[in-house]
Amino acid sequence: MKDLTQGSIRRHLVEMAVPIAVSMLVQTLYFMVDLYFVAKLGDAAIAGVSSAGTIMFVIMGLTQMLGVGTVALIAHAVGRKDQPDANLIFNQSLVLSAICAALTLAAGYGLAGAYMRSVGADAATTQAGITYLYWYTPGLALQFALVAMGSALRGTGIVAPTMVVQLITVVLNIVLAPILIAGWGTGRPLGVAGAGLASSVSIAVGVIVLSLYFVRLEKYVGFHADLWRPRLETWRRMLAIGLPAGGEFALMFVFMAVTYAVISTFGAAAQAGFGIGSRVMQAVFLPAMAVAFAVPAVAGQNVGARHPERVRETFRTALLFGTVVMLFPMLLCQWKPAWLISLFSDEAAVIEVGAGFLAVISWNFILSGIVFTSSGMFQALGNTVPGLIATGTRLVTYAVPAIWLSKQPGFQLHHLWYVSVATVCLQTLLILWLVRREMDRKLGALAPVA
Structure with a gap:
């Protein structure tokens, strides 16, 4: 356990954000490696x-539901110096992760076909997506165990072990991808099925390695079978924080699904260009997201320790860091968007769509960093409903105009990208007002312990 209630806020954020960024980069490389060979x-x-990959937003929503509640409550417990409660939260998160994994397997194999038929641009695209999902679903189910363990460590201020495990899994995925997708060394290429299988095997190895870390090295929280009996009151505490945060990612899935549906009339090349552009965008978001992911642990421990000024300082510092780290990728996407897309495809139509998407959407990057940081602060404060409200507002202001525009004569893809930029501006203004109101309400009543 690392005490984040003392010492430099800037140092704590940096020391947590750097390993988190590496872990998130490694996670993104799963998709980039698959995309490179699948291309x-x-x-x-x-x-x-790419279309099937939007399912990840559903899984991210569910893992957020699990992970956010785990991080926030364990961070609060660490701040209060309440180790028994931290252990209870961790072990109950393992129970919930097993339930979510079972539901993911059932939904993945039961609904993959229906989903892909609703968003696929043509029969070949639909079949490729179904095949990929069938082989990747086990990996999606195993994500919950990784998130439960990684979130528990993050709540205690420890992030390096998760980074190391993620690095191991991506190296394994990089080795397996060409073997399984392209048939290197075996002469039996599996195509998109190999992409899903490579990721599933790699994630399974990651779960095993991180479990061994908890058994052999972790001392503050650990596996305790006597704490695995379902505790509904503990679930209520976790889900009260986690469900709205998970809802944010679920709405992001709806946002992506609406986009894929709207652009499906432009053909597979347009969906491929948008898919690659979206993956590049997710990759360049990583530094800001890493800063935001450090906020719940740093601010959360200080909420538990009743240090309101350190909580406010955490938010201000994280906003500054997030703005700085998003400036360079914004400029890069303005300068060389086509080059970024060409790393994954040499199809002129795909590059044109992807580059056009990045050139416009990059104006969102700094604002998105502010949104990420604000969401992290809501988690630290133990109330994630305002973040869900802000995301829901953005979905409405995006989806309605997007669907209407798609029905108009002369509709072009860049119209959609401009709508997205406008809606993020509105979301940023709303979420800043909400986070200021929530900090005033929560921290004003947070008198230090005598």
Whole structure:
């Protein structure tokens, strides 16, 4: 356990954000590696895997539901110096992760076909997406165990072990991807099925390695079978924080699904270009997201320790860091968007769509960093409903105009990207007002312990 209630806030944020950024980069590389090799299979394969990959927003929503509540409550417990409660939260998160994994397997194999038929641009794209999901679903189910363990460590101020495990899994995925997708060394290429299988095997190894860390090295929280009996009151505490945060990511899935549906009339090349552009965007968001992911632990421990000024300082510092780290990727996407897309495809139509998307959407980058940091502060304060409200507002202001525009004569893809920029501006203004109100309400009543 690392005490984040003393010492430099800036140092704590940096020391946590750097390993988190590495872990998130490693996680993103799962998709980038798959995308690189799948791109060699043609536009339908790219579009299918990219469309299927939007399911990750559902899984991220569910893992957020689990992980956010775990981080916040364990951080509060650490701040109060309440180790028994931290252990209870961790072990109950393992129970919830097992339930979520079972539901993911059932939904993945039961609904993959229906989902892909609703968003696929053509039959080949739909089939590629279904095949990918069938082989990647076990990996999606195992994500919950990784999140439960990683979130518990983050709540205690420890992030390096998760980074190391993620690095191991991505190296394994990089080795397996060409073997399984392209058939290197075996002469039996599996195509998009190999992409899903490579990720699933790699995630399984990651779960095993991180479990061994808890058994052999972790001392503050650990596996305790006597704490695995379902505790509904503990679940209520976790879900009260986690459900709205998970809802934010679920709404992001709806946002992406609306986009894929709207652009489906432009064909597989357009979906492939948007898919690659979205993956690049997710990658360049990593530094700001890493800063935001450090906020719940740093601010959360100080909420538990009843240090309101340190909580406010955490938010101000994180906003500054997030703005700085998003400036460079914004300029890069303004300067060389086509080059970024060309790393994954040499199809002129795909590059044109992806580059156009990045050139416009990059104006959102700094604002998105502010939104991420604000969401992290809501988690630290133990009330994530305002973040859900801000995201829900953005979905409405985006989806309604997007669907209406798609029905108009002369509709072009860049119209959609400009709508997205406008809605993020509105979301940023709203979330800043909400986070200021929540800090005034929560921290004003947070008198230090005598």
